[in-house]
Amino acid sequence: GDSVTQMEGPVTLSEEAFLTINCTYTATGYPSLFWYVQYPGEGLQLLLKATKADDKGSNKGFEATYRKETTSFHLEKGSVQVSDSAVYFCALSAPGQAGTALIFGKGTTLSVSS
Amino acid sequence: GAGVSQTPSNKVTEKGKYVELRCDPISGHTALYWYRQSLGQGPEFLIYFQGTGAADDSGLPNDRFFAVRPEGSVSTLKIQRTERGDSAVYLCASSPLAALGSEQYFGPGTRLTVT
Numbered sequence: 001g002d003s004v005t006q007m008e009g010p011v012t013l014s015e016e017a018f019l020t021i022n023c024t025y026t027a028t029g030y031p032s033l034f035w036y037v038q039y040p041g042e043g044l045q046l047l048l049k050a051t052k053a054d055d056k057g058s059n060k061g062f063e064a065t066y067r068k069e070t071t072s073f074h075l076e077k078g079s080v081q082v083s084d085s086a087v088y089f090c091a092l093s094a095p096g097q098a099g100t101a102l103i104f105g106k107g108t109t110l111s112v113s114s
Numbered sequence: 115g116a117g118v119s120q121t122p123s124n125k126v127t128e129k130g131k132y133v134e135l136r137c138d139p140i141s142g143h144t145a146l147y148w149y150r151q152s153l154g155q156g157p158e159f160l161i162y163f164q165g166t167g168a169a170d171d172s173g174l175p176n177d178r179f180f181a182v183r184p185e186g187s188v189s190t191l192k193i194q195r196t197e198r199g200d201s202a203v204y205l206c207a208s209s210p211l212a213a214l215g216s217e218q219y220f221g222p223g224t225r226l227t228v229t
Contacts, residue, residue, distance in 0.1 A: 104156030
């Protein structure tokens with residue numbers, strides 16, 4: 001079945017470091033891909049998305065490109081801040097999936113220190 | 115505007131008891147989803163509503179779990195004869211429509227602890 005695999009954390013970085021969180025997926029058809037973020041004490045919120053191959057989603061300095069040839073959607077940011085400390089979830093929704101319900105990876109905890 | 119709200123925020127119950135978890139979606143959102151998130155895991159799909167009907171309940175783990183959305187707005191997830199393995203955070207999300215690529219808006223969750 002459809003699935004998402006993302007790199008295990010925790011990822012610990014210093015402020016202004018470069019961030020990559022790897023995400024690969026398995027899906028039939030052409031899924032939409034998402035990154036959701038969960039800040040401490042808050043609910044899940046959409047960070048960015050891409051709905052077709054070669055699309056780049058971006059928000060708050062984060063970027064991810066939908067790569068169909070490598071079935072990947074890696075999250076990147078050029079210079080992280082302490083306020084980026086959170087848990088990041090890669091997710092997909094696929095044609096035929098229940099009402100386009102989301103399938104999530106296990107999450108990657110990012111901790112940024114000053 | 116108001117986001118998705120869930121009540122209670124925390125629920126502690128004894129093994130074997132019955133619990134109800136409530137979700138108030140964003141007004142006008144026709145699609146509503148329930149997910150369950152265990153510690154250290156991503157959310158897992160339980161059930162999806164389009165309007166009042168449960169369009170897909172394939173994620174419900176067994177027949178102790180049931181959910182309703184009688185008027186197409188508020189939804190209640192019901193768990194009978196709770197077990198310790200049911201302990202998790204239960205998340206509700208809503209979306210304006212159930213289309214590929216549509217954003218889902220999540221509530222803060224209900225943390226259920228079965229003792």
